Amino acid sequence: MPEALISRPIQELAPLLERKEISPLELFNEAMERIHQLQPKLNSFITITEEEGRKAATEAQDEIRRGQYRGPLHGIPISIKDLFATRGVRTTAGSKVLAHWVPDYDATAVARLRQAGMVLIGKAHMHEFAYGVTSDNPHYGPARNPWDPTRVPGGSSGGSAAAVATSQCSASLGTDTGGSIRIPSAVCGTVGLKPTYGRVSRYGAIPLAWSLDHAGPITKTVEDGAIMLAAIAGPDAKDRSASSRPIPDYRKEMQGSIRGLRLGVPRQYFFEHVDPEIQKFVDAAIRQLESMGATRVEVDIPDLENCSAMEAHITLAEATSYHEPYLKKQADDYGPGVRTNLEAGRYLLATDYVKSQRARTLLQRNFNEAFKRADVIVSPTLPALPPLVGEVWVQSEDLREHVIDAFLRFNIPYDLTGFPAISIPCGLSSTGLPIGLQIAGKAFDETTVLRVANAYEQSTASHPIRYALPS
Amino acid sequence: MRRSGTGIAALLLAPSLLAEKQPLNATIRSMATVTGTELSDAWLQPTAGLVGIILADSQPLRALDLGSIEPATCFKAD
Numbered sequence: 311m312p313e314a315l316i317s318r319p320i321q322e323l324a325p326l327l328e329r330k331e332i333s334p335l336e337l338f339n340e341a342m343e344r345i346h347q348l349q350p351k352l353n354s355f356i357t358i359t360e361e362e363g364r365k366a367a368t369e370a371q372d373e374i375r376r377g378q379y380r381g382p383l384h385g386i387p388i389s390i391k392d393l394f395a396t397r398g399v400r401t402t403a404g405s406k407v408l409a410h411w412v413p414d415y416d417a418t419a420v421a422r423l424r425q426a427g428m429v430l431i432g433k434a435h436m437h438e439f440a441y442g443v444t445s446d447n448p449h450y451g452p453a454r455n456p457w458d459p460t461r462v463p464g465g466s467s468g469g470s471a472a473a474v475a476t477s478q479c480s481a482s483l484g485t486d487t488g489g490s491i492r493i494p495s496a497v498c499g500t501v502g503l504k505p506t507y508g509r510v511s512r513y514g515a516i517p518l519a520w521s522l523d524h525a526g527p528i529t530k531t532v533e534d535g536a537i538m539l540a541a542i543a544g545p546d547a548k549d550r551s552a553s554s555r556p557i558p559d560y561r562k563e564m565q566g567s568i569r570g571l572r573l574g575v576p577r578q579y580f581f582e583h584v585d586p587e588i589q590k591f592v593d594a595a596i597r598q599l600e601s602m603g604a605t606r607v608e609v610d611i612p613d614l615e616n617c618s619a620m621e622a623h624i625t626l627a628e629a630t631s632y633h634e635p636y637l638k639k640q641a642d643d644y645g646p647g648v649r650t651n652l653e654a655g656r657y658l659l660a661t662d663y664v665k666s667q668r669a670r671t672l673l674q675r676n677f678n679e680a681f682k683r684a685d686v687i688v689s690p691t692l693p694a695l696p697p698l699v700g701e702v703w704v705q706s707e708d709l710r711e712h713v714i715d716a717f718l719r720f721n722i723p724y725d726l727t728g729f730p731a732i733s734i735p736c737g738l739s740s741t742g743l744p745i746g747l748q749i750a751g752k753a754f755d756e757t758t759v760l761r762v763a764n765a766y767e768q769s770t771a772s773h774p775i776r777y778a779l780p781s
Numbered sequence: 782m783r784r785s786g787t788g789i790a791a792l793l794l795a796p797s798l799l800a801e802k803q804p805l806n807a808t809i810r811s812m813a814t815v816t817g818t819e820l821s822d823a824w825l826q827p828t829a830g831l832v833g834i835i836l837a838d839s840q841p842l843r844a845l846d847l848g849s850i851e852p853a854t855c856f857k858a859d
Contacts, residue, residue, distance in 0.1 A: 521853070521854045550857060613845070615841060616841055616842045616845060618838055619838045619839040619841070619842040620842060622835045623835070623839070623842075626835070637818075646827075650824070650828055650831055653824050653827075653828040654828050654831040654832050654835070656812075656816045656818065657812065657828070657832045658835065662842070662843070664852060665842060665843065665847065666842065667852035667853050667854055668847045668851065668853070669842060669845060669847060670852070670853035670854075671850045671851060671852065671853045672845075672850055674853065728853075
């Protein structure tokens with residue numbers, strides 16, 4: 311049976327679309343067929359935009375036929391995490407609080423994807439208000455991991471990663487406050503890129519914590535991530551945090567050898583209490599990168615043990631501040647987990663919040679010292695495999711810990727510093743679950759992060775963990 | 782609940798923290814005039830539990846000497 315078009319990455323589909331060898335409607339129909347097949351099993355979407363998507367695919371087809379090809383996202387089916395405002399399409403943020411909100415505007419990143427010609431195929435399932443890592447949602451049911459539907463797909467952008475992994479769409483737009491792009495990417499076998507803080511506008515995204523929130527792509531390949539980032543990056547008058555730094559030609563500059571690049575390996579913290587199987591695959595990935603000419607250097611990054619407390623103070627304070635008006639009017643509409651977090655945010659000290667923000671400066675300095683010796687820093691994305699739906703404990707080597715503690719551990723340093731980080735697949739566990747390799751870089755140096763990730767991906771010849779639909 | 786892993790283990794194992802559990806409930810209840818919100822009994826226990834865990838986790842952060850380091854995020858006048 312021939313491979314479905316929709317299972318191919320954007321980098322392969324785009325030239326076919328440009329040459330009119332395939333049509334946006336063909337792609338849309340394939341994606342929609344998968345959605346109808348998989349939604350009852352995986353619950354990757356909160357809203358499926360079949361009618362709007364078909365209209366957009368038809369328009370894209372007409373434009374391309376007229377010779378008005380817009381670029382590599384023209385006619386590509388894309389899902390959007392359901393916390394980005396989408397004009398005319400319900401945007402719930404995975405909550406009952408916003409269950410009936412239909413925005414009359416697009417988030418900036420969504421507007422840019424529309425401008426690039428995307429076909430919006432649906433609003434992806436997520437953890438309620440992005441405030442968690444399992445996507446086990448009390449209002450819309452649990453999203454499920456495609457590799458083992460009894461397990462969580464990670465979160466908070468769980469539906470996004472599950473949908474991309476199973477080719478229900480070609481790419482998705484997610485957000486990452488404590489790892490919410492990279493965590494689901496690691497456990498679903500996709501590529502998740504958290505760009506530098508300020509690289510992508512967050513205007514129109516329901517915030518979790520303003521000073522930690524990042525928007526970024528979830529894709530099948532590293533090059534697809536570069537294509538998505540190029541479309542959404544850039545300054546935005548509506549988001550004062552959005553940087554006006556020049557945007558490189560990621561797709562072009564990420565190509566090429568990694569010979570001579572220095573791989574920083576922080577054995578402390580990032581390699582502690584890690585599931586032995588994850589450790590094995592990440593060590594093998596590092597050896598693979600070394601075999602391609604990269605040089606391994608050990609790096610020490612002090613003060614990482616404070617990351618968890620810093621993240622807690624910042625996230626709880628900022629999230630409660632945002633939600634206070636809703637809490638006053640609709641407190642009973644929140645799920646119990648998120649409600650508890652929001653209530654707790656009222657009882658922490660402002661001095662701890664400010665100290666956490668000050669400690670971020672220290673953390674940035676510590677990482678910048680490490681980046682004098684290394685071009686990128688590599689680690690596992692997660693220390694443990696995903697738990698069963700409804701289970702909150704995970705085992706990582708010698709430590710049994712709460713899934714939030716475990717899944718944030720290696721991710722949160724890059725939300726606190728704002729430095730770019732990507733998760734790419736580097737193997738499958740003996741139980742058939744994907745494992746993620748994290749590569750982080752200097753501020754605004756997504757290009758080097760992408761280059762190392764692309765080199766690794768290319769070196770694995772055929773994609774190491776391509777997902778096959780269940781029969 | 783947000784996190785209850787190592788924190789909860791610490792809470793159960795440390796007598797000093799156990800001793801603080803009840804006063805934390807009472808403290809939170811007494812803060813109604815500060816927060817403007819009366820927390821019902823159903824939410825008091827989990828909220829106090831989470832706050833207790835975060836406070837226990839925060840001791841090394843509080844002990845961190847940051848000298849004159851300023852916050853990472855700053856107000857922009859433009």
